[in-house]
Amino acid sequence: MAIDRFTTPLYGIAEAAGYLAIPASTFTSWAFGYRRRQRDGRAIRAEPVITATRAERPNEASVPFIGLAEGYALAAFRQAGVPLQRIRPAIDALQRELGLEHALASRRLFTDGAEVLYDYAEHVGDDSARELVVVRNNQRVFTEIVQNYLRRVHFAHDGYAEVITLPQYRVAEVTIDARHAFGRPRFARGGAKIEDAIDLFRAGEPVDVVAEEYGLTRDEIEDVLRVATRTAA
Template sequence: MNVAINRFTTPLYGIAEAAGYLAVPPSTFTTWAFGYERRLRDGRTVHGTPVITAARPDRPHEASVPFIGLAEGYALAAFRQAGVPLQRIRPAIDALQRELGLEHALASRRLFTDGAEVLNDYAEHVGDESARELVVVRNSQLVFSEIVASYLRRVDFAADGYAQVITLPQYRVADVRVDADHAFGRPRFARGGAKLEDVIDLFQAGEPVDVVAEEYGLSRDEVEDALRVATRAAA
């Protein structure tokens, strides 16, 4: 029986799971999802609000992040990879949401089409060099830096303009995607459609790489790439 998934509200991923898919530390993803409160040495307390869609779970390891929250985290991972600290990009995210008029701007196609110009305008208005580092001028047009653009090019959007499929960034050979409409949002190989966890489980059960590859219609290089990422994540 197929279970209907709402990309915006159906919890699919635990915090550590989502962080692993995006190759960011769980502590970082927790801050994105639930905000933070920190006491400074002078006794003041600083707060950071959540920047992605998530609900606090009732129990540890319970799913709390919907697909759209994962997509928002994916955009933040791109900003993080570009070297911009989140505390400096939070106001810019607010500007994106406000100027684009979208509740989930980080998961929207308009982030890719209009986001660079919005961030540049914001940076010029408030003199924020961090936000400006995300944007470059190419062919007389404002576009995202190559690091950010390379992430955003890996997102496919549904008819409503919001993320539908994400190609995960940490694979060098294998094409591994997360699709809200398939496998309950779990990573799958684009070629053959095998679930990533099934491939990993078969290898961990003792089957050689070549047998795993043949079983799921993959190349040896694809399987080895998946194992490399899984091993690094477990380290």
């Protein structure tokens, strides 16, 4: 099956949220927007900000790789301490100024995004967008937290994300690449799917045996098991 990373649904909402280490409710609001009624009776509506389709059944795949990449950028902003509802207008400005349909998943977010957000913040007096950008050596760059996220994205020749290194692992390097294993997380070293290693451990094999089976270290396997246990909880 040929996978189009812009359109082929690969991940369920909860699954995608788990990969990015964010609540499923947060990813849902990013993917489908929300409508909430305030105490004074006024309704607040927010539009979707990442690429996804409505699934017909629970846990059915609805998010393509590019939607996961867009969510990854938003997770970086969230990790920097800025709630999405406060920076939605800045994201709109980012998409508009970069002139790209999937600006959050583009190389230009990394190269030009900080400049765009800084100019937007100065123009409208938006402190939320300004919190994502610092001035260093007379250049406007993303804060270190955001930079650390964006450095883990590899971009294809078309300028859009192709490989993502997941943020929640401390020892193992775990990547997602739509070209391999239907976009399931894999160890960067050796290429084994992390779910295969986890399944082998759950089948009763000791950690050292699992590590030897996949040519990895004990620390790498324990790191993956730590994240899997936390996600399941």
